[in-house]
Amino acid sequence: MxxxxxxxxxxxxxxxxxxxxxxxxxxxxxxxxxxxxxxxxxxxxxxxTTPDAADLEAPGPHVWAGIHRDLGLSRAVQNDPLATAPDAAQLPARTPLPERTLRPVPRPPQGGSAPVQVPARDAPRRAAWWQRPGPWLAAAAATLLVAAGTVWTLSRGPEPVAQADLAPLAQYSATGSAAVLRAPDGTRSLQVKLSKDEARGYQEVWLIAPDLSRLVSLGVMNSASGTFEVPAGLDLADFPIVDVSDEPLDGNPGHSSVSIVRGTLTS
Amino acid sequence: MLPGQAAPGWDDGMTSSFVAGDEKALAAAYREFGPLVHTLALRSLQDRSSADDVTQEVFIRVWRSRSSFNPAVARLPAWIVGITRNAIADAQSASTREIRKAIAVAGDRGAGETDPGRETAEVLADRLLLDGELERLGEPQGSIMKLAFFEDLTHEQISRKLELPLGTVKSHIRRSLTHLRSRLEADHAAP
Structure with a gap:
C-alpha cells in the first residue's frame, strides 16, 4: 500500500x-x-486535552533565591513567589469581601446594600490574581468624578503626566488610550477614550498594581469615554495598570475578572 | 483550563509590565510558570539539581533578554517555553555524548511506559506554544478547527454547518494541522 x-x-x-x-x-x-x-x-x-497541573513539581525556595541573587533583584520580590501564593484552586471564583470593609462604592443604583455572594459566571476554573485574598484599598477612596467639566473650569488647562495605550483582551476588539492629567491645583484625573463600548454589562475603570494583587476602582463609564478623579495621595507607580472591565449588574463590588482593555501608564 | 485557553492565569497586561522591567512581573511569571519549567527540566534531565539549575537559568535568561521578546511572534508564556526547551537542550549538550544518547532515548515522546508528570508538562508546554494560533489561522480555518477540536464535529458536520464543500474543509484541516505542528517544532526565536 x-x-x-x-x-x-x-x-x-x-x-x-x-x-x-x-x-x-x-x-x-x-x-x-x-x-x-x-x-x-x-x-x-x-x-x-486538559492537563492536570497538579502533576507538576514546583521548584524549591532555593531556586528563586538563586535567581534573586544572580539578577540582583530588589527586596520587594525577595520572597519565593511560589511560597507566598495561596492555592488558587481552593478559592471561590470570587472572594466575597468581609462585611466591615464594604463601603459605598460608585455603582449604578440597584437597591439593597448588603453584598450578595453570587455564583461564578463562566469564570475560568482558576481564580485570577486579583481574586486571591490580598490587601484591598477601599474602593471608596476612589470617587467617581461625575461631571468631567469640573476639571476644565480651571483657568489653565491640565497637563498630561502619564499615558497608556489600551489594548483589547480576549474576546474584545475595542482599543483606546488613557491619560493622567494634572490640574494646576494638583488634582489628577484619568481620561479614558475607547473606540467603542463593548460591555455586555457595564464598563468599570480600575487602576491595578503590577502584580494584579491590588486594585482601585475609579468608577463606572457608561459610554466609550470618560474622565475620573484619581484619589489624592495614590502613587501611580504602585497602580500603573489601567483596566476597563465588563461588570454584570450583580451587586458584587469586586472586579468581575473580565477585562475589555488594559494598558500600563508611562510618564 | 478551558478548551483553547492556554494560560488563564497569565494576563497579557502583565506582559507589558514585564517588558518594562517590573520585577514583580518576573515574580508573577515565576509563580505562574516556575512549576512547569521545573517539571519539564526534571523529566528531561532526570536529575533534581540539574533541573533546579535549568529553572534558575531559564528565568535569568527570560529577564536578561526581555528586550528581545517580540509579542508579535509569540505570547510571553510561549516564549518562556521556548527558552526552557533551549536551556534543557544546552544542559543536555553539556553532558557527555553517552549520557546525551541515554537521555534522547528516555526522552522519546510516547516511547515505553507513561510518566504522568512528564506527559502533563509536555502537553501544557505544547498548549502554551499553540495559544492564540487558532486565531492566527484566519477564517474559515479558525472556525473549522474550533468545531473539530472543541465540539468534536466530524468534517462532514463542519461542512454542513459552515456550508463549505467537503473537500475544502478537508484541505483546511490538513493545512491547519500542519501549521500547528510546525509551530510546535519552531523555536519561537527564543534566546
Whole structure:
C-alpha cells in the first residue's frame, strides 16, 4: 500500500473514532506515516486535552533565591513567589469581601446594600490574581468624578503626566488610550477614550498594581469615554495598570475578572 | 483550563509590565510558570539539581533578554517555553555524548511506559506554544478547527454547518494541522 495521503492522515490524527481500518493498519506497519501521524497527533493532543497541573513539581525556595541573587533583584520580590501564593484552586471564583470593609462604592443604583455572594459566571476554573485574598484599598477612596467639566473650569488647562495605550483582551476588539492629567491645583484625573463600548454589562475603570494583587476602582463609564478623579495621595507607580472591565449588574463590588482593555501608564 | 485557553492565569497586561522591567512581573511569571519549567527540566534531565539549575537559568535568561521578546511572534508564556526547551537542550549538550544518547532515548515522546508528570508538562508546554494560533489561522480555518477540536464535529458536520464543500474543509484541516505542528517544532526565536 502506498503512503497515506496527507488529508487522510490529518483526519486519522484529528478523530480517534474515524472509521478507517485500512489506514490505521497501514500506520502500524509504516514508520514514515507513523512519524507524521505522531507529530500531527501531538498538536491535536495539545489542543484537545486538559492537563492536570497538579502533576507538576514546583521548584524549591532555593531556586528563586538563586535567581534573586544572580539578577540582583530588589527586596520587594525577595520572597519565593511560589511560597507566598495561596492555592488558587481552593478559592471561590470570587472572594466575597468581609462585611466591615464594604463601603459605598460608585455603582449604578440597584437597591439593597448588603453584598450578595453570587455564583461564578463562566469564570475560568482558576481564580485570577486579583481574586486571591490580598490587601484591598477601599474602593471608596476612589470617587467617581461625575461631571468631567469640573476639571476644565480651571483657568489653565491640565497637563498630561502619564499615558497608556489600551489594548483589547480576549474576546474584545475595542482599543483606546488613557491619560493622567494634572490640574494646576494638583488634582489628577484619568481620561479614558475607547473606540467603542463593548460591555455586555457595564464598563468599570480600575487602576491595578503590577502584580494584579491590588486594585482601585475609579468608577463606572457608561459610554466609550470618560474622565475620573484619581484619589489624592495614590502613587501611580504602585497602580500603573489601567483596566476597563465588563461588570454584570450583580451587586458584587469586586472586579468581575473580565477585562475589555488594559494598558500600563508611562510618564 | 478551558478548551483553547492556554494560560488563564497569565494576563497579557502583565506582559507589558514585564517588558518594562517590573520585577514583580518576573515574580508573577515565576509563580505562574516556575512549576512547569521545573517539571519539564526534571523529566528531561532526570536529575533534581540539574533541573533546579535549568529553572534558575531559564528565568535569568527570560529577564536578561526581555528586550528581545517580540509579542508579535509569540505570547510571553510561549516564549518562556521556548527558552526552557533551549536551556534543557544546552544542559543536555553539556553532558557527555553517552549520557546525551541515554537521555534522547528516555526522552522519546510516547516511547515505553507513561510518566504522568512528564506527559502533563509536555502537553501544557505544547498548549502554551499553540495559544492564540487558532486565531492566527484566519477564517474559515479558525472556525473549522474550533468545531473539530472543541465540539468534536466530524468534517462532514463542519461542512454542513459552515456550508463549505467537503473537500475544502478537508484541505483546511490538513493545512491547519500542519501549521500547528510546525509551530510546535519552531523555536519561537527564543534566546
Amino acid at each position: 502506498p503512503h497515506l495521503d496527507p488529508d487522510r492522515l490529518s483526519l486519522l490524527a484529528l478523530y480517534d473514532n474515524w472509521a478507517d481500518d485500512e489506514g490505521r493498519e497501514h500506520l502500524r506497519s509504516c514508520a514514515e506515516c507513523q512519524a507524521d501521524f505522531a507529530a500531527l497527533r501531538r498538536a491535536v493532543d495539545a489542543m484537545k
